Amino acid sequence: MNNESLSKLLTEVKAGKLDVSEALKQLRELASKELGYATIDNNRELRTGYPEVIFGQGKTPDQVAGIIRYMLTQDNNILATRVTGEMYEKVREFCPDALYNETARTISIRKKQIPPPPTFIAVITAGTSDLPVAEEAAVTAEIFGNRVERIVDVGVAGIHRLYNKIDLIRQARVNIVVAGMEGALPSVVGGMVDKPVIAVPTSVGYGANFGGLSALLGMLTSCASGTSVVNIDNGFGAGFLASMINRL
Amino acid sequence: MNNESLSKLLTEVKAGKLDVSEALKQLRELASKELGYATIDNNRELRTGYPEVIFGQGKTPDQVAGIIRYMLTQDNNILATRVTGEMYEKVREFCPDALYNETARTISIRKKQIPPPPTFIAVITAGTSDLPVAEEAAVTAEIFGNRVERIVDVGVAGIHRLYNKIDLIRQARVNIVVAGMEGALPSVVGGMVDKPVIAVPTSVGYGANFGGLSALLGMLTSCASGTSVVNIDNGFGAGFLASMINRL
Amino acid sequence: MNNESLSKLLTEVKAGKLDVSEALKQLRELASKELGYATIDNNRELRTGYPEVIFGQGKTPDQVAGIIRYMLTQDNNILATRVTGEMYEKVREFCPDALYNETARTISIRKKQIPPPPTFIAVITAGTSDLPVAEEAAVTAEIFGNRVERIVDVGVAGIHRLYNKIDLIRQARVNIVVAGMEGALPSVVGGMVDKPVIAVPTSVGYGANFGGLSALLGMLTSCASGTSVVNIDNGFGAGFLASMINRL
Amino acid sequence: MNNESLSKLLTEVKAGKLDVSEALKQLRELASKELGYATIDNNRELRTGYPEVIFGQGKTPDQVAGIIRYMLTQDNNILATRVTGEMYEKVREFCPDALYNETARTISIRKKQIPPPPTFIAVITAGTSDLPVAEEAAVTAEIFGNRVERIVDVGVAGIHRLYNKIDLIRQARVNIVVAGMEGALPSVVGGMVDKPVIAVPTSVGYGANFGGLSALLGMLTSCASGTSVVNIDNGFGAGFLASMINRL
Amino acid sequence: MNNESLSKLLTEVKAGKLDVSEALKQLRELASKELGYATIDNNRELRTGYPEVIFGQGKTPDQVAGIIRYMLTQDNNILATRVTGEMYEKVREFCPDALYNETARTISIRKKQIPPPPTFIAVITAGTSDLPVAEEAAVTAEIFGNRVERIVDVGVAGIHRLYNKIDLIRQARVNIVVAGMEGALPSVVGGMVDKPVIAVPTSVGYGANFGGLSALLGMLTSCASGTSVVNIDNGFGAGFLASMINRL
Amino acid sequence: MNNESLSKLLTEVKAGKLDVSEALKQLRELASKELGYATIDNNRELRTGYPEVIFGQGKTPDQVAGIIRYMLTQDNNILATRVTGEMYEKVREFCPDALYNETARTISIRKKQIPPPPTFIAVITAGTSDLPVAEEAAVTAEIFGNRVERIVDVGVAGIHRLYNKIDLIRQARVNIVVAGMEGALPSVVGGMVDKPVIAVPTSVGYGANFGGLSALLGMLTSCASGTSVVNIDNGFGAGFLASMINRL
């Protein structure tokens, strides 16, 4: 609720056009929709420029389908992450246009075209096993209206593979770097570009990787400036933030 | 065993009404019942105002059913938490009145009505995925004789959803706030009310959530006063404590 | 800002008694005071029933003194925790009534008497070394208008010391139990009373105590119902919450 | 290889009764048997007073059966821990006398009676869910020639259940105390007896129990003297050590 | 070394203008300067748009002074972080224009004016104790040519203090949010704006804060999109990244 | 309070020799002495066979001296651990017989000779740096009436040093093994003897030793049977338990 809209409402109240109790009710109802198991944040797009995204993990297929069914009544693109095939089956019943990306574990429904800016986002992965997280990032960036370039399997153990792509990487407006194990790739990329690097640690690995902790700590303590980190395996968060920066 | 009952017993012994060895035996037998795999605490209600509650996890269905069968010989309401459907099947065979709440994972048997106080307990959840823990808290508070108001999916990422409920929350005598991930909701609620807040971290989430650790640490270090924390996913503990406070 | 005051302000605006831009300004200015290095929360007492408390750690003596000097212009009792002797010297210069409790590391200034309720709070410590944290809890509870009973050095290694005090403990409306090392005392107290137990882990100890972690985990996983936990060494938080419950 | 046997061998070598190369070979062969996947420690009983025990976890059923088959050629009682039903089936084929304890997850084969000392070992469990670990301890102590008294479900949340058993506990020469969650029971028992207490943390629990860590830290930092700790869930280690102490 | 400059060099070599061995040497020497204890990265500005910054911690005052003395021979603004007063004394001897910010622990030397873009960066702190880290972020952003707005002490325990500043915050192109303890402030800010939020956990606090771990985990698991995290206490990293985004 | 004494008291009450209220008071007063900052456990020797021991850490010199002054009125040997020179100075003023062991950081006052059993305790240290902890164990065992043999600096990196002492080690009735870093020595000793091994991890070391954690985990997971572990640096606990076993 920003200053402007608050002023407008107060002005209407002052002018007697709006009843006090009615004004109170309007303020409440505009903002969210209760489904019993979920309270949907209707004015998130107004507030943050982006519609609410459904996080599928921990929800039942019926809950995910129910939320999507409600959101279809509105005019936004819809994205659900961490979904299962079973969830998709539920959704496809009433929305045949829904797309399911098995690698990224996403459902996306495109209700309007968002014109992308001329710049693009690079999504760089250290290894083949990091692909699902990278794909979640790419799909997220794309549905929010961005062009994405994917660069795969260029980890530091064979760093010349990265150098072959350096021109493409340097042209990106923002880089997402996805890596597990020691998570060293963002440090190296960050040292070579003059654009923001969003580092995504993955839980891929074994042993002292401890579910992504080694990559997370490595990225947080990176000596390369211009780098920040999102949660382990949080491809969505990286794609969302990259979109926000790319569209500034 | 409080002072009063100890005095009474000593007085009877002094008056010769009670044999010394008999007195010793009475002290022992009154207090608990051995089932081989369990020693039931009979005077817990006397001592703490609440009957013993069965924690199902780690017990076999036969053990859970056996303990409930014994407890039915007494006059208390019965609550079992962390139960499975299989446990419920065993119990239903000899106790058709038993209620099974699948979300909360509880069996409850109501043998007497406990009149609730005029005040109520608010159970607030940050996200849909936190519902099972919140429901365990609510069911617990209800069986111990309390009115409960449920407020769902009002996490801090869309904080106006919380403000829409603020009047209801402020009327509660005690608030239970259930949240996973960063566990920030209790801090915000705690900063807005003048009543105790019981924070329940959940293991819902992924990555650096580390099985509820992020929410737990967030809640423990909360800057809002009037907040205390129970174990991760411990809906029962929160509901029990809230009941204790609401019925003071 | 509750519903009531929002309605009143809207009504005044509607009646033309209050200009829209003035209404906006009022809403802002009432609520807080900026000191450059701090933004004091003026209506916290209105909102939560308790004035803001100063956390001394990490602030300079001048900052602590500056905040207290401002707060003296208002009509509330003042409490500063985690203060040093140096901070106290700065405060005493302009406020000779300030009291410094060296064990509890608190400065308190009593500007009005708060009549205590008939019930009391018990502050129980497991060992002599836990006294500073327990004293912080007791001082906090006292300045917010509560009677406190202190019970010291009754840890579980000699549990009959606790039993000697059991009648006093059972009469308390709420118990604060302060313990380091294995943190077992709250479990035992919680199993004997029918009132809330607030457990405070302390960082007292060595070895696998890991700065209070052993006590914290012990208390969180306590099998005794009716127990909740505050942060390690957080005597203030426990005293505050106990006051809130005692004054319900 | 103690001093005595080394002297004897040297004496035989000196007397020319034993060839140097033969002496070397004897020293090697006496001590162990190679099975390809395992090197069995033949003189462990000689050296430590106890035969080698088979740890089943991480071995295949064929490996467990192969080791037991070899050990049957010797004259010791045989104990295998952490076994599965499948392992037992393999063993029963060639050794019908083998006993399988499903709760304790052990196979035991009694080839000779070991006369127990007059004293006994108490195995005390905090909760029903701790029974498997406690039973592993009890079975271990029994096969090594000890009388065991089992005391179940006497956790600190209802501490009078423990007091009802206090005379039995005080008569034991050594106490094994098995507990999960906050692991407070050994502290309480340790404060009441003048005999060694072996504390066994279990991984039973949830939330901040972190796979037994809370109980482990609680027991390690216990304020009761005379207490030591074995690994999480290590019923075998506790039973073995208790036997060693009981038979001193 | 980008494609362009490599082509140019190859072209010169081809044209015979540049000797092969000379070409090799040029490639090496242009790029860095060895001081014995440090190897200064001369073409970092070329490569990343920003000159190298000196991290004072772990270096001796003489090393810091030596590096700055060398850098003065070049035409960039100079920033040293985590410096001590002693380091500053050494630098002031040969560079009286050096500025020392005691709160931020920085030395800055401005050799050229960088015209700031019309947009600005907001630096928001949860508490007074977080000021040093916030100031490091602000000083960093300023020396790299940005306008900064500072908003202090608006933590979630009195969230209306934040709302009073919401218009200013919403006008910023990028927000840096600095918080210790539960680290909840970035979640709340992130839920209210449509611009990137850079979260900086601080080690301010005590108990289960564990040196900033609680704030770090809270920020990483934040449910608000558009948020990313830098290392604990890494004000420099946040200021640098914010500058990069603000100047895109 | 054992069964016997409870019977006796009940019998006196029955016989009218003892008033009920007097009986209650006696039960209380016999058991402990309150000093304000400490509640001394008077019947610990009765109950556990050992008098209470003073843990100096976290107490002020005056508190330590006050407790010792009170204990001198009773007929037990006195031991204080983790004391400082300053504490000793306070004690020496009123008790010139007090002995201060600077390495072990103990004060001991011998008021009666306890005849040692014929067997002895071996205290084995892995390295020179482990001596303070080992000495605390030895001093503790000695004051409780045991003969101690000290074996120093025989860590596994030069394991023949241990073998030179193997005969002495094998004659001990119980072995205390003190080690930091990888904590491997108890495993090796435990594999060579048929007597209990009490492992004491020390916080000596650096890097991945993490304050004794590496040694603690190593000892807990030791594959040698007959081994149990006490807290990091807990020489007292090991000496106490060893005494208990040696005097069985």
Add this chain to the structure above:
Amino acid sequence: MNNESLSKLLTEVKAGKLDVSEALKQLRELASKELGYATIDNNRELRTGYPEVIFGQGKTPDQVAGIIRYMLTQDNNILATRVTGEMYEKVREFCPDALYNETARTISIRKKQIPPPPTFIAVITAGTSDLPVAEEAAVTAEIFGNRVERIVDVGVAGIHRLYNKIDLIRQARVNIVVAGMEGALPSVVGGMVDKPVIAVPTSVGYGANFGGLSALLGMLTSCASGTSVVNIDNGFGAGFLASMINRL
């Protein structure tokens, strides 16, 4: 890309034999091959002396087969680790010569014989459960052209089993020591040999082993010099490094 080959290329460019744009392309294409989901490092053997090895975990069977199919077009021996039976089935379809080692979880394809040096590598395991990791190490060392001696189940709990093998161990040029639980074996071996010891912690165990952490910390803090550590369960890494040292 070493100096030599860079000179050669520059020389050809200078001589006009090689076009500038062609030179650039050659540099890129020689080095790696893109498969979409993987970027194969073609000149790793040139650069590091060893061909790229496929890490199967986290890849789909089709991806593993696809990578192997491409590598068959080149002249190197092929090794894939952490593979499943399903992956092997895919590979066998087009490459019947592929060998599958079920214990080691490897696929190996030998396209050329590498003559082994006269020296050998010893692979020593503490327990039977450590065999899979040890076998991965052995298979790796063998395919890279080394003779391997396997020594199994010689953990420190029965240390004479190790001594029986000491001559063989002392003849090895490098020792790989594989152990779980307390991970003490490398310390003991390291103290007896004058050759490098590569320690491999395994995740075998339970309780305070915490997924291999206890063995890892034990090995890192080992007091025996000449020892270094690879990741938990990283048999491949140990075999590879041992090969590198053995073939120096």
Add this chain to the structure above:
Amino acid sequence: MNNESLSKLLTEVKAGKLDVSEALKQLRELASKELGYATIDNNRELRTGYPEVIFGQGKTPDQVAGIIRYMLTQDNNILATRVTGEMYEKVREFCPDALYNETARTISIRKKQIPPPPTFIAVITAGTSDLPVAEEAAVTAEIFGNRVERIVDVGVAGIHRLYNKIDLIRQARVNIVVAGMEGALPSVVGGMVDKPVIAVPTSVGYGANFGGLSALLGMLTSCASGTSVVNIDNGFGAGFLASMINRL
């Protein structure tokens, strides 16, 4: 004690040249020297090819001096690590030839020249703050008879600084790579050379570096083959192992 010397001794015993009890004594006395607080391992050089090295930390200056004084009676080079200036003063009194390296914190006494092999060891540091650990490694390698090349401050944030040194690095027989923070440098070096890389994590850094944990985990999970890791800050261990490999 290898096979050869055991045979010789047995042969002498057989020939009657050596008494049995004398043989036993010889075996014991040859091997170590007891100083009371230390047991010096005399035949470590025989056994491992290297004399014992003194670890100064945790020892008193008198103990360090006493051990060195004894070692001077033997014919080996002497190295003490983690020493203080005070220790050096004690040693210089009786050994003016002792050298003190303040950066490396070592005392070294060279009693004989060890001819270095033609190959050399590269010691590479990521940052200036890692120099003390790197210097400890270099000094260790040098006293054991190796040529060392030092390459400083070539961390991955400016990776071309490393490439300038790549020819030197590729000529080394073994590389020691010392790095704090994210510890990425060994991964990059390991991907470029065909020689062993010994990675040394340092505790240099702040925040999520957690005393070297981030660098340690990063190095352990490194994707570059041929890399192994020593303990945090363990320059000595790296130098020792590098010497062992270089002199193979």
